[in-house]
Amino acid sequence: MFGSGWNETDVPDLDGVTAVVTGANSGIGYEATRTLADHGATVVMGCRSVSRGADAVSSIRDATPSGTLDVRELDLADLDSVASFATVVNEAYDGLDLLVNNAGVMAIPYEETADGFEYQVGVNHVGHFALTGRLLEGLRAGAGVPGSAADARGPSRVVTVSSALHERGDTDFDAVEGGDGVANDYDRWTAYGRSKLANLFFAYELDRRLATAGASVRSFACHPGYADTNLQARGPEADGSRVKRLAMRAANALFAQPAAAGALPTVYAATAPDLSGGEFVGPGGLFGMRGAPEVTESNELSLDREAATELWERSEAWTGVAYDLPEAR
Numbered sequence: 001m002f003g004s005g006w007n008e009t010d011v012p013d014l015d016g017v018t019a020v021v022t023g024a025n026s027g028i029g030y031e032a033t034r035t036l037a038d039h040g041a042t043v044v045m046g047c048r049s050v051s052r053g054a055d056a057v058s059s060i061r062d063a064t065p066s067g068t069l070d071v072r073e074l075d076l077a078d079l080d081s082v083a084s085f086a087t088v089v090n091e092a093y094d095g096l097d098l099l100v101n102n103a104g105v106m107a108i109p110y111e112e113t114a115d116g117f118e119y120q121v122g123v124n125h126v127g128h129f130a131l132t133g134r135l136l137e138g139l140r141a142g143a144g145v146p147g148s149a150a151d152a153r154g155p156s157r158v159v160t161v162s163s164a165l166h167e168r169g170d171t172d173f174d175a176v177e178g179g180d181g182v183a184n185d186y187d188r189w190t191a192y193g194r195s196k197l198a199n200l201f202f203a204y205e206l207d208r209r210l211a212t213a214g215a216s217v218r219s220f221a222c223h224p225g226y227a228d229t230n231l232q233a234r235g236p237e238a239d240g241s242r243v244k245r246l247a248m249r250a251a252n253a254l255f256a257q258p259a260a261a262g263a264l265p266t267v268y269a270a271t272a273p274d275l276s277g278g279e280f281v282g283p284g285g286l287f288g289m290r291g292a293p294e295v296t297e298s299n300e301l302s303l304d305r306e307a308a309t310e311l312w313e314r315s316e317a318w319t320g321v322a323y324d325l326p327e328a329r
């Protein structure tokens with residue numbers, strides 16, 4: 001037995017909890033959505049394809065009749081789409097209790113978002129930065145997720161899904177801004193690592209700012225270890241490489257844990273009552289790649305507050321979304 005032994009049966013009753021999950025139609029997002037719904041939550045599924053979202057709803061409905069599922073269009077590679085999604089959600093729901101920043105792409109060829117950002121950091125970090133800022137008021141108005149006392153609700157939560165590959169990331173924030181120079185120097189794994197390091201800078205800095213503000217919202221980070229999802233196929237697909245695609249599939253079959261197990265750190269960060277804010281949750285087993293979730297550690301660079309502040313300020317400028325939060329103490 002690895003890690004805490006915590007599993008889906010330990011998730012508290014989520015009746016009355018309203019959650020938003022990005023990338024909810026596939027992999028970790030799909031499994032997290034299924035689990036949250038199975039425990040009674042209402043889940044707004046932010047999907048870039050509404051039809052793939054609807055397919056996911058029918059499949060979740062085969063697994064559980066519980067919870068309410070609401071598919072809404074969200075393309076994190078387009079800040080106008082992020083703004084429209086947030087408007088729709090803010091109008092439809094009086095308060096939000098949970099936001100899971102999960103959607104992501106990995107190691108794809110160079111591309112830019114609609115707003116000109118390098119695509120991996122653009123989707124994985126910039127889009128989620130804008131989304132969280134636009135949903136913050138709703139989260140502050142939420143009743144929160146169940147707390148440690150059986151009859152009490154704790155703070156609302158923002159959970160951002162990072163990766164063990166944050167260790168490959170750097171603080172070259174100029175490279176986020178795209179353009180010919182960035183395209184020429186592009187290394188797809190460095191860009192992915194940069195996006196996942198940015199997820200950690202954001203999650204930790206958000207928690208510090210929320211705590212300084214005394215807000216009834218806290219922020220957490222997590223990573224799924226190595227889980228068998230569609231993530232690994234995207235790069236080879238974009239390259240049109242059948243050989244690389246088959247190699248990725250074979251590696252997944254041999255070494256990855258199922259997507260449902262990979263979603264447990266996300267669900268733990270979203271619902272476990274013994275967390276207070278700012279923790280990083282990952283699988284507790286073999287090399288942090290599989291097993292039951294537990295609080296773990298990210299690398300030294302991810303804890304650099306100066307870099308986190310710089311990324312925060314640049315993200316506000318990039319997105320035009322200014323958070324109503326004081327600088328962290």
Ligand SMILES: NC(=O)c1ccc[n+]([C@@H]2O[C@H](COP(=O)([O-])OP(=O)(O)OC[C@H]3O[C@@H](n4cnc5c(N)ncnc54)[C@H](OP(=O)(O)O)[C@@H]3O)[C@@H](O)[C@H]2O)c1
Pocket residue numbers: 022023024025026027028029046047048049052074075076077102103104105106123124161162163164223224225226227228229230231232262
């Ligand atoms: N699987 C792993 O081993 C692993 C390891 C470390 C970290 N992670 C992280 O886990 C998260 C979930 O990935 P996954 O493994 O579940 O991969 P996945 O099965 O490929 O799911 C990714 C989700 O993100 C969505 N997405 C991609 N681009 C988007 C965009 N522009 N706007 C909105 N949604 C978009 C995808 O939508 P479509 O279905 O429409 O493409 C899909 O729903 C990612 O943040 C990833 O970095 C995964």
